[in-house]
Amino acid sequence: MSAIATFIDLLAGRGDPATLAPRDWDGVIGVARSEAMLATLAHRLKGAALPPAVATLFADQRAAAEVAQAQALWEAEMARRALAPVGIEFVLLKGAAYAAAGMSCAAGRQIGDLDILVLATDIRRAENALLKAGWEWVKSDPYDDHYYRAHMHELPPMIHSGRDRMIDVHHTILPKTHRITPDALALVSDAVTSGGGFAVLQSADMAVHCAAHMLADGDLQGGLRNLWDFHLMTRDFAAADAGFWGQLDGRADMHGLQGAVHRAARLSRDLYGAALPGGWDRQEPADAWFRRRLLARDDWGRVKQPLLEQAFYIRSHWLRMPPAMLAKHLWTKWRKR
């Protein structure tokens, strides 16, 4: 069995780690690192019978992830201190939100940049407040800067000069030029307060954003991690509230993202064994391409189907902007190489 299939079986609880040969671990660890999920796997296999070297490595990973999460939440607190005095409230997105809300997918999850969502009407003031509080622009390229401001769902990335941490300030969850326009006002106004005191998206919106980020915006880089987030959060939300899947359907429809959300649900069933309710539990032939893309890694952690990877990259751009604009954008980017 391939390393990535073994890795997914271990995450899904289908595989017994005790049956792995020593050589198998090389591939599993390599794949998990490539997907930025080694600490996630380490949490999943906490307490399992493991080779001593693997158990020690996993303990390192769990400890490191705990520190990294504390640092990510501190970064969120820094943003709060910069934005609260000017009266701007924000909603935490993605990894930091999962950590703030103490969700099960946060265990060992790597958190990259700080992603926050503000009302579109607050975005300029948010930018000024952050610049005053020590963040600065990462990109100085005028085309990129213009591109972000005119067409994207976020400000150009900023980095804090003292702490060297990035922040992405969103005003919605998909690019302005995307074929789909989610209801950003509803996302912010229906946000809820997490146990950690930060605002996060309400449950169904959180799952919608997770699916949108994975399937409607990106090229499925890091897709296994996003899918794992989606799987665990929908499982836990549904366990806490029997009406969750129905609410998710309603919110997904409202944001125009039913297709992405249903596909995410089917993929989490196919890969991680999620149990889906009737109406969700369908078969769709095109899913096979997504499964192949998600599983396209060899035992050395390399993407092994470059054409498929390229196809999904082109698809992500195709969804993001109309054809004429895409042509102009690629032309500009190509000339600047």
Place this chain on the structure above:
Amino acid sequence: MRHCVRIAVGPVQFRIGSDWAGPVAALEHLYAAYPRDDARPADATVRLFAARPWRRWLRPSVHIGGDFVVPGALPLPLSMGLLAAEMAMNLQVALGWRRHLLLHASAVARDGRALIMSGESGSGKSTLAALLGEGDWRLMGDEFTLVDPAGGDAFAFPRAVSLKNEAIAEVAARVDPARLGPLLAGTPKGDIRHLIPRADAVVAMHAPARPALLLFPRFGGAAGIEPMGEGEAFVRLTEASTNYVALGEAGFAALTRLVRETPAFGITYPDSAAGIALVEALWAEAAR
């Protein structure tokens, strides 16, 4: 990958894959005497690869990859494949290792106590460690020193020593030629030749040593010793550590303890003999 070798250096088990036989054969030669445990899963994966299939043969150039990839890193010609392998191994440790506080420093040990030397490239920390390691010191490593956050002990990472430029002739004059790797001339870092550590240093590579002396050497100028305060040593070592920030509070505690418990000095020296004399004199003081 086509060619593969497993190497254990200190606590790190590497799996190194390569599109070419050359770099793997060179590593197998340098690390032949290191203990091998082929049943042990790898902590870190290193990949040496051609960006395009034809670049395996046509002007072959070695790209560095693995668990962690630095975007935009320039490839090296295949003739410098061994340097690429060494850089790739260092990179994976620098970016991925979390068990210890990683100091970009050389270290040698005597009687279970460690002398740690930190400095920029060109400070002579590698050369001093190599020369001391040929005397009655145990070479712990010329690139990384690992500090256990829990107990404060230093652990060795005795990879093959990377000798550069003038240091090559100086060390080559004193060691068995069989312990030297091939000369890599004209690399981006100058001429490089690797030195296989003495067998006793490899056998003892898992033995901890208590930090007893911190030195910040600088090559060139008259011989001189300058005592260094805890604060300055602390700041310099945060800059010399690749995972200080990632370790959070544990890193801060480990480094604070290190600079509080270990006397620190800056030293300048005109040549290796003078450098070694300074080291021995300071050690005689510190190790009392």
